[in-house]
Amino acid sequence: MALCTRSLCCVLLSLFAGLASGLEITSTGSTSIDKASGLSVKLDCQFSLAPEDSGPLDIEWSLVPSDNQKEEKVVILYSGDRSYEDYYAPMKGRVHFNSADPKNGDASINLTGLKSSDSGTYQCKVKKAPGIRTRKMLLNVMVRPSKPRCYTEGPTQEGKDVVLRCTSNEGTKPLQYSWEKTSDSKLMPASAVLDPLGGTINVRNASASASGTYRCVATNPVGTEECILYLNVTPPSNIAGKIAGAIIAVLLILIIIAIILFCYCRARHRKKYEKEICNEIREDVPPPKSRVSTARSFTVGSQRSSLGSMSPSNLHEYALKPQYDKIPSSEEYERPPSRTPLPPPTAAKMAGPNLSRMGAIPVMIPAQNRDGSIV
Incomplete structure (x- = not known):
């Protein structure tokens, strides 16, 4: 019971001291500020003192967490006629008091180079015994839209x-x-x-x-x-025409490929055939026609001279012999060697009396070999 009475007395004394003090926060501006990142902002906190406020002056700016279970983070501090501006590491070099001497009634601060992480609720606390006054401000650091x-x-x-x-x-x-x-x-x-x-x-x-x-x-x-x-709104495309054009193009390509393949195979086959023809060995090429006429004239002349010296008795034997000295015709020269040559024609058998009747003169014909020379 005594403990409760003592606590109640302390509360009443503090309330009385607050009412008795003349310390007041005089700033009346907006307590919510929206700023773009990269810019600067001023958090206003003006105050006034009275003669009865005789204690030392302390000014404290803190960042109030959204969760009440977490502790406040002191951003900047003024105590003992001295400023402590590098108190909070994330804002080091970016937060300063607006006035060079805050005890003159200006506890405002300037925050430069704003970042999105600087967003939050800031509290200005001015203490001068026996009075304590506070002011809260909401800072919302926003990012400008990027170029869409x-x-x-x-x-x-x-x-x-x-x-x-x-x-x-x-x-x-x-x-x-x-x-x-x-x-x-x-x-x-x-x-x-x-x-x-x-x-x-x-x-x-x-x-x-x-x-x-x-x-x-x-x-x-x-x-x-x-x-x-x-x-740009365009007319609907002709899908059927595009499909037909694609099919025609494919068919033309296939036809061209088929023609190229056909020409290539034909040229290859022709080259192979010409190569085989060139490799064949040709035999018994017929001699020129000038030689045939010369041989024929020589053989006929020899035959006539031989017939002039033959007797009627030898004429019969000559007629019975195969005429090997007969000049072959041009067809026989041009006939391929693979064919079997036809047998030489045999002369018709003629009797001696018949030859006499016909006015033949008996002549002795010497025997001749195949080449036409006299034996």
């Missing part, structure tokens, strides 16, 4: 649904997207459906009038970026 990329999805043909898409890879959400047509009549297609959060335009049953230049703008509270897209 504009493109189309699906076929851009008449009668099809054409989707225009705009996407920014960087930027603090939520991002808002807006589309506008900048060419021709600057009127969006009547069938266009816009999604400002997704950044798309769905043009249903697109027609040629939907063609033109479009601009997309990506926006968030700290900046805007835009991109340009040119849409």
Whole structure:
């Protein structure tokens, strides 16, 4: 019971001391600030003192965690008429007091080179015995939208649904997207459906009038970026004609290949045949015709001279002998050696009396060999 009474007394004394002190936070500005990354921000904390506030002045800025179970992180400190600006390592060199002498009533700080990790709730605590006053501010460091990329999805043909898409890879959400047509009549297609959060335009049953230049703008509270897209809606393609053309082209290629192969095989076969013909050995080539006529005249002359010296008795024997000295005809010279030569014709048997009747003169014919020489 005594312990509870002592605690209650301490609380009442502190409340009384707070009411009795003249320390006040005089800043009345917004307690929520949105800033783009890379920029600078001022966190305002103005205060006033009274004569009864006679204790030492302490100013402390801390980053309050979202989880109450975690400890506060002191960012910058002023105590004993001295500033401690490099107190928090992640913000070293980026946080400073706005005034060179904060005890004059300006406890504001400047934070430069903002990062997305700097976002959070900051608390300004001013202590001068017997009074303590605090002020909290919410800092939201946002990333500007990066330059968006504009493109189309699906076929851009008449009668099809054409989707225009705009996407920014960087930027603090939520991002808002807006589309506008900048060419021709600057009127969006009547069938266009816009999604400002997704950044798309769905043009249903697109027609040629939907063609033109479009601009997309990506926006968030700290900046805007835009991109340009040119849409060209084309007539539907003739798929059947393309297929027929492809088939004809393939057939022509196959025909050309077949012709090339045929010509190659034929040339190869002809070359092989000519090679075989050149390798054949030809025999018994007939002599020139001039030699035939000379041999014939020589043989006929010799025969006539021989017949002039033959007697009637020898004429019969000559008639019975095979006429080996007969000159072969041109056909016999040109006949291939593989064929069997025909036997020489035999002279008809004629009796001596018959020859006398015919007026023949008996002449002795000497015997001759195959070459026509006299034996």
